Amino acid sequence: xxxxxxxxxxxxxxxxxxxxxxxxxxxxxxxxxxxxxxxxxxxxxxxxxxxxxxxxxxxxxxxxxxxxxxxxxxxxxxxxxxxxxxxxxxxxxxxxxxxxxxxxxxxxxxxxxxxxxxxxxxxxxxxxxxxxxxxxxxxxxxxxxxxxxxxxxxxxxxxxxxxxxxxxxxxxxxxxxxxxxxxxxxxxxxxxxxxxxxxxxxxxxxxxxxxxxxxxxxxxxxxxxxxxxxxxxxxxxxxxxxxxxxxxxxxxxxxxxxxxxxxxxxxxxxxxxxxxxxxxxxxxxxxxxxxxxxxxxxxxxxxxxxxxxxxxxxxxxxxxxxxxxxxxxxxxxxxxxxxxxxxxxxxxxxxxxxxxxxxxxxxxxxxxxxxxxxxxxxxxxxxxxxxxxxxxxxxxxxxxxxxxxxxxxxxxxxxxxxxxxxxxxxxxxxxxxxxxxxxxxxxxxxxxxxxxxxxxxxxxxxxxx
Numbered sequence: 261x262x263x264x265x266x267x268x269x270x271x272x273x274x275x276x277x278x279x280x281x282x283x284x285x286x287x288x289x290x291x292x293x294x295x296x297x298x299x300x301x302x303x304x305x306x307x308x309x310x311x312x313x314x315x316x317x318x319x320x321x322x323x324x325x326x327x328x329x330x331x332x333x334x335x336x337x338x339x340x341x342x343x344x345x346x347x348x349x350x351x352x353x354x355x356x357x358x359x360x361x362x363x364x365x366x367x368x369x370x371x372x373x374x375x376x377x378x379x380x381x382x383x384x385x386x387x388x389x390x391x392x393x394x395x396x397x398x399x400x401x402x403x404x405x406x407x408x409x410x411x412x413x414x415x416x417x418x419x420x421x422x423x424x425x426x427x428x429x430x431x432x433x434x435x436x437x438x439x440x441x442x443x444x445x446x447x448x449x450x451x452x453x454x455x456x457x458x459x460x461x462x463x464x465x466x467x468x469x470x471x472x473x474x475x476x477x478x479x480x481x482x483x484x485x486x487x488x489x490x491x492x493x494x495x496x497x498x499x500x501x502x503x504x505x506x507x508x509x510x511x512x513x514x515x516x517x518x519x520x521x522x523x524x525x526x527x528x529x530x531x532x533x534x535x536x537x538x539x540x541x542x543x544x545x546x547x548x549x550x551x552x553x554x555x556x557x558x559x560x561x562x563x564x565x566x567x568x569x570x571x572x573x574x575x576x577x578x579x580x581x582x583x584x585x586x587x588x589x590x591x592x593x594x595x596x597x598x599x600x601x602x603x604x605x606x607x608x609x610x611x612x613x614x615x616x617x618x619x620x621x622x623x624x625x626x627x628x629x630x631x632x633x634x635x636x637x638x639x640x641x642x643x644x645x646x647x648x649x650x651x652x653x654x655x656x657x658x659x660x661x662x663x664x665x666x667x668x669x670x671x672x673x674x675x676x677x678x679x680x681x682x683x684x685x686x687x688x689x690x691x692x693x694x695x696x697x698x699x700x701x702x703x704x705x706x707x708x709x710x711x712x713x714x715x716x717x718x719x720x721x722x723x724x725x
Contacts, residue, residue, distance in 0.1 A: 270622035271639075271643055274643070277615070278650040278654065284492055285654065287498045288498070289661070290498060291497065292494060292555060292665055313419050313442075314341075315340065315344075315419045316343070316411075317343060317344070318346050318411035319335065319346070319425045320350055320424075321352060321356050322404070322407070322425075325356045327426045334465030337465065339434070340435055345393060347394075348399065348408070349396060349397065350406070360396055364391060364396075365388055367386060369395075376518050377412055382398070384397075384398045397411065402525065405524060408422055408522075408523045412522060419514060421510065426562055427508045427561040430560075437451075437554060440552040449535065450510070452556070453490070455561075456473075456482050458562060471674075476684070477566070478563045478564075478565050480684075481563045481564075482563075486659055487658045490555060490662055490665075491661075494555055503539065503600070503605065507531030510531065517538075522534075528583065529579070529583055533580070536587075536591065539551065539600050540591040571696050574697060585605070591605055651690075659675070
């Protein structure tokens with residue numbers, strides 16, 4: 261009786277999880293249809309009237325000497341009417357600041373610096389002699405959130421775009437990301453798609469040719485990103501229930517972020533925590549707002565290609581997820597929270613944060629019970645179908661829809677490689693990810709402080725593949 265009950269609970273969990281993902285897929289398909297209809301207008305020359313809100317791009321950098329020059333060059337060539345670039349050197353121990361000074365002719369410049377958000381001390385502010393819209397803040401190390409807060413203090417414009425210094429934007433990314441702010445005055449944040457640059461060719465700070473990496477870990481991550489961005493976030497966005505905008509590329513109202521207190525420096529997942537806090541403060545205060553995801557503004561980033569770096573990243577993400585939810589727990593099931601508190605927040609809490617416990621425990625239970633003869637072949641087959649088979653089908657649908665919609669990877673062999681990765685990731689990779697997520701959960705519960713660790717760079721953004 262107990263075995264039968266646990267068996268039904270485990271199967272029921274995976275059924276519920278995949279039903280939710282299927283619903284998100286359908287919502288995402290509706291949103292993607294509207295995006296594709298708009299693509300026809302994107303083929304026309306941009307109608308800049310000088311009325312677009314100016315944007316400050318914030319690029320926090322810590323030990324990014326390998327990619328910082330290419331990243332800044334790509335930002336300098338963006339297709340937008342008025343913007344400034346503010347690089348925040350967060351006490352780098354390598355040659356990040358030296359590279360910036362050499363490549364962009366920086367010189368110290370005394371200017372008024374208004375402190376709306378508390379940060380670690382500022383050492384100096386530099387202006388570029390060759391690029392009037394480029395500035396660099398050099399500060400003591402305080403972490404990414406502290407660097408972003410310093411950038412917000414120094415930002416001159418009403419909107420700021422937070423990007424990773426190891427990422428590059430497509431030329432039209434700002435123009436597309438600002439659209440929700442033009443169409444709806446209540447918009448407080450918008451995010452775009454993050455794609456993996458491993459295997460692509462980058463020249464002059466821009467991606468000129470797409471490709472797939474030969475490294476299997478990076479290939480698996482491409483499939484993951486398609487699932488997460490193309491379907492997951494687009495689906496939640498259609499309900500105005502999006503709880504995360506990637507720290508690699510997000511556009512924000514400076515006023516609303518400062519009112520909310522800026523980025524928290526006591527969490528490892530500062531990007532998600534800010535979005536959840538914006539939802540909590542604005543919704544519970546009864547303030548109309550929108551937080552939007554757009555599938556076509558694209559940011560390219562380098563993915564880890566070794567197990568150690570990937571493990572640290574996923575453990576950190578899971579800790580950040582838990583911190584973001586726990587620090588904003590009053591949002592869940594609050595009478596004023598709407599779909600955020602009654603659907604999106606519980607989904608992330610029970611399926612994404614606590615999910616690894618159920619997935620690992622359920623797999624071990626089903627496997628042991630099957631070997632002991634307590635679970636039938638039929639029940640085991642149902643479990644494998646709902647836990648693996650449905651996941652494969654959802655991933656296949658994500659890849660095929662991406663191919664139909666955006667056709668980022670031009671060759672047929674690219675499609676075959678992605679479909680092969682969808683199947684192959686189920687034999688070890690997804691299980692490892694689940695274990696790493698469980699470690700992140702345990703570390704948070706045990707009170708262990710999360711650390712960023714060192715990211716091993718392969719130079720995917722600075723060399724031709």
